[in-house]
Amino acid sequence: MRSNYHINFVSVFAVLMLITACTPTVRVEAPKEPITINLNIKLDADVRVKLEEQAKEDIESNPDIF
DSSP, X not given: OHHHHHHXXXXXXXXXXXXXXXXXXXXXXXXXXXXXXXXXXXHHHHHHHHHHHHHHHHHHHOGGGO
């Protein structure tokens, strides 16, 4: 009876070791290339707003321009 218990324990232990050995791992690593952020859209919108404001001021100061 005792040897049968020992064989069952070893079998269960072996199965548990195989299951834990097959679990996936997650690694968090820094990227190899630098992270770049493209801000062209924001800068373009900012320039357009400034140009529109300047155009409105020019039209108001010179109503006969068109």
